Amino acid sequence: MNRRRFLKQFGAATLALAHRKAWAAAEPPSRPPAFCTANARWQSAYDAALAVLAGNVRHLPQCPDDPVLIEGAQYNGIWMECGPHESLVYRKFRPDAARGCHRIFFNAQHPDGQFPASIRTTGAGYGQIQMVVPLASTAWELARATGDESLLHAAYAACSRWDNWLVRYRNHRGTGLVEGVCTYDAGTDNSPRWAGMPNRCPDGDARQYPSDPTLPRLCPDLSATSYGARVALSQMAKALGRDSESDQWAEKAGTLRRAILSQLYSPEDAAFYDRDAQGRFVRVRSEIITRVCSEHVPDQKLFDELWRRQIHLPTAFWPDFPIPSVALDDPHFVRPIPHNSWGGASQALTALRTSRWFDHYGRPSEHGHLMSRWCEAIQRDPTFRQQIDPLSGVFTDGDNPAYSPCALVMYDFTWRLAGIVEHSTSIDWNVHPEHPVAQSARFALTTDGGSEAALSYGPQGVSLQLAGREIAVVKIGAARVTTDNSGRIRQLTGISQTAERVVVKQHNREPMHFLLNPNQVVAFEK
Numbered sequence: 299m300n301r302r303r304f305l306k307q308f309g310a311a312t313l314a315l316a317h318r319k320a321w322a323a324a325e326p327p328s329r330p331p332a333f334c335t336a337n338a339r340w341q342s343a344y345d346a347a348l349a350v351l352a353g354n355v356r357h358l359p360q361c362p363d364d365p366v367l368i369e370g371a372q373y374n375g376i377w378m379e380c381g382p383h384e385s386l387v388y389r390k391f392r393p394d395a396a397r398g399c400h401r402i403f404f405n406a407q408h409p410d411g412q413f414p415a416s417i418r419t420t421g422a423g424y425g426q427i428q429m430v431v432p433l434a435s436t437a438w439e440l441a442r443a444t445g446d447e448s449l450l451h452a453a454y455a456a457c458s459r460w461d462n463w464l465v466r467y468r469n470h471r472g473t474g475l476v477e478g479v480c481t482y483d484a485g486t487d488n489s490p491r492w493a494g495m496p497n498r499c500p501d502g503d504a505r506q507y508p509s510d511p512t513l514p515r516l517c518p519d520l521s522a523t524s525y526g527a528r529v530a531l532s533q534m535a536k537a538l539g540r541d542s543e544s545d546q547w548a549e550k551a552g553t554l555r556r557a558i559l560s561q562l563y564s565p566e567d568a569a570f571y572d573r574d575a576q577g578r579f580v581r582v583r584s585e586i587i588t589r590v591c592s593e594h595v596p597d598q599k600l601f602d603e604l605w606r607r608q609i610h611l612p613t614a615f616w617p618d619f620p621i622p623s624v625a626l627d628d629p630h631f632v633r634p635i636p637h638n639s640w641g642g643a644s645q646a647l648t649a650l651r652t653s654r655w656f657d658h659y660g661r662p663s664e665h666g667h668l669m670s671r672w673c674e675a676i677q678r679d680p681t682f683r684q685q686i687d688p689l690s691g692v693f694t695d696g697d698n699p700a701y702s703p704c705a706l707v708m709y710d711f712t713w714r715l716a717g718i719v720e721h722s723t724s725i726d727w728n729v730h731p732e733h734p735v736a737q738s739a740r741f742a743l744t745t746d747g748g749s750e751a752a753l754s755y756g757p758q759g760v761s762l763q764l765a766g767r768e769i770a771v772v773k774i775g776a777a778r779v780t781t782d783n784s785g786r787i788r789q790l791t792g793i794s795q796t797a798e799r800v801v802v803k804q805h806n807r808e809p810m811h812f813l814l815n816p817n818q819v820v821a822f823e824k
Contacts, residue, residue, distance in 0.1 A: 329744050330390060330391045330743075331390050331743040332740075332741070332742045332743070333739070333740070333742075334739065334740055335735055335736070335737050335739040335740075336739070337737040337739075339677050340735050340737075342680070343673070343676055343680045343708055344708060344712055346705075346708075347676075347682065347706075348391075350370065350682050350699075350702065350705040351367065351388055351391070351705050351706065351709070354702050354705075355367055355368075356368050358376070359419065360402055360406055360422060361401060361405055364397065364401050364402065365394055365398050366381070366385065366395055366398045366399045366402055367384055367385045367392065367395045367399060368381075368702065369381065369702055370701045370702040371682075371698040371699065371701035373701075374418055374419055375416055375418030376416065377415065378403060378413055378414065378416070378429055379415075379428045379429055379430040379485040380485070380647055382400050382403070382431070382433050382437070383431040383436050383651070384399075385399035385436075386436045386440055387650065387706050387709075387710050388706060388709075389443075396440055400433070400436065400440065401449075403417070403433060404453070404456040407459065410463060410466075411459035411461075412460070412463050412467075413427075413433065413456075413460050415427060415504070416428065424502065424504055425480075425503065426480055426483045426497075426498050426499060427478075428483060429520065430484070430485055430519065430523060430589060430592075430647075430651070431526075431654070432524075432526040432527035432593070433453075433457060433460070434457035434460075434527035434528075434531050434534070435526050435527060435529075435530040437449065437450075437457065437530075438534050441453060441534075442537070451538070454535065454538060457530070457531055458531060461524065461527060461528065461531070467504070467505045468514070470507070471516065473516060473557060473561065474553060474554060475521045475557050475562070476516075476517060476520040476521040476523070476524050477514035477515060477516060477520070478514065478515045479495075479499060479507045479514045479515070480498055480508060481495055482498055484519055486584070486640035487638050487639070487640055488639045488640060489582075489623065489624070489641055490582050490630035490632060491572065491582040491584050491586075491630075491640075495513070511575060512576060515574050515575070515580065516561060516562060516572065516573040517586075518558055518570040518571070518572070518589075518595075519570075519586045519589035519590060521558050521562070522558060522589055522595050523589070525554045525558065525595060526594075528550050528554065529547075529593075531547040532544045532545075532548040535547055558590070559600075561573060564579060567581070568603055568607035569581075569583050569586075569587065569608060570587055570590050571586070572586075582624060582630045583608070583625040583628045584623060584624050584628075584640070585615075585621060585623045585640070585645075585648050587609065588609075588648055588651065589651075591604070591609075591655040592654045592655045594655065594658055598659065601659045608625070610664065613625075613626055617644075617689050618689055619671050619672065619689070619690070619691040620644065620649075620688065621648050623640040623645055624641055624642045626688065635685070635694045637695055637696050638684065643688070644688040645685050646683075646686075646701065646703040646706075649668065649669075649672050649707050652665060653710065653714060656668075661817060662778060662791055662793045663792060663793055663794060664816075665714075666730075666793050666794075670711075670715065670733070672686075672711060673712070673735070674691065675691035675692075675693070678691065680708075681693065682700055683695040683698055683701055683704060684703070712735055713741065715730060715733055715735055716729070716730040716733050716735045716736045716739060716753075716755075717739075717741035718743055718752075718753050720743070720746065724781065724783065724788065725745070725780070725782075726779075726780050727778065727780075728793060729772045729775075729776060729777055729778070729779060730794075731760055731776065732776065733776070736755050738755055738756070739754075739755045740752065740754045741753045741754075745764075747783060749764055749765040750763075750764070750765060750766065751764050758771070758773070759772055762781075762785075764784075765785070767785070769781065769785040769787070769804070770787060770802055771802075771803045772800065772801070772802055772803075773801040773802075774800060774801040775798040775801065775812075776792075777790045777791065777792065777793060777794075777798065777800045777812070778793050787804070788821070788822055789819055789821045790822075791818070791820075792816050792819075793816075794814075795816060796816065797815045798813070798814050799811070799812070799813055800814050
């Protein structure tokens, strides 16, 4: 691969990291993200979350040289649907674990291309495909952020083979869509969506289909995961200088997206459903809708329809503690809520994944509401368990504490509500002075380019600092200030639930006054 092209593709911010030969050293970064607040209740829950995550970094026998972030609670291992994504969220604390959570799946891949669904202390499991967040997407984001060429090469080869495996073994009906044949394929344990179906494939082999006339099903969420993976493979191929392969992956992704929308969406219900082997929709309105949005399958027009008729409807997916795994008003909602139930409970995994699609569709204000409600539930019961009642916010998963996804919700949402979030070519400064988390709060992290970024709440306003200089002070109001990686302001976004008067002061410039409505974007001149 042409190294100059690689660095240009990944951006100047990763130049220094790309030259670090020992990126994967076992030691965590010397300066992990730092957060403090005068809100003792919030600080206590945040610190407890970090303690849970630190305790869940382990070594598994299948890859003893690389630590991984396990799922925790009753799950003593790592699952493909969620583990790599969780490690990506946690990477600023343990980049070695983030790399390990990807390498362990590459190492356990079968020669025919099959990834294990899970890897535990007792061994790897191949009895279902169990994919949600695409492994290709998280690997690409990790490689791009850290300038890790070896990871990029390994991910591209492994995820290409996995796509070929899915085409071979999960396309029996010839539609091009990804087929599901058991409950665990989508990781939706005890979901009415899969009522009466087996949990795993026969003989623990995901190449075999259970004997049932309604199988295989065409699945919108599994297909969306493959779509997102193909988009990432196209981007990886381009970074590797394989332009023709990049175009081929993009074309395959587009074909799959069109098939999802034409065959698995019901306009009359504004819902995505499985379609069984008889061609019938499995009409359970579930969090499938979030997984399809997570990979950006709907365009903005369709998303707005989903938002109006389903996602933001209090009687469906927007109760006091969003987002339930089955719509509240769906007759299949399961009550009382049992242990480990994707039949109605609001799951920490679903909450953690919302950051992959709310901003994409222009809903940061409502995302702030969801994040605040989850943080409130966790502060009331900081045992970090799997699921909550969507109406009361009470955890309903028995005595199974120290669940990594829930701890990551507390950590990640704290920074997204009132702190700093770094992207590949920009930085979001989420200024929210009236939010409970922001009481004399300070956030600080080292960017991927090596600069120190800090956001401090004080009596004179909220100070934004990058590389030792103050780039702006927000004197009044709540807003997301988006800058490029050098600190130049590119836009403001309304993140409050109501209209906010916002005053921004930059060095040697007159204060700028804005009236920001929820989700409104004000662009700055470049």
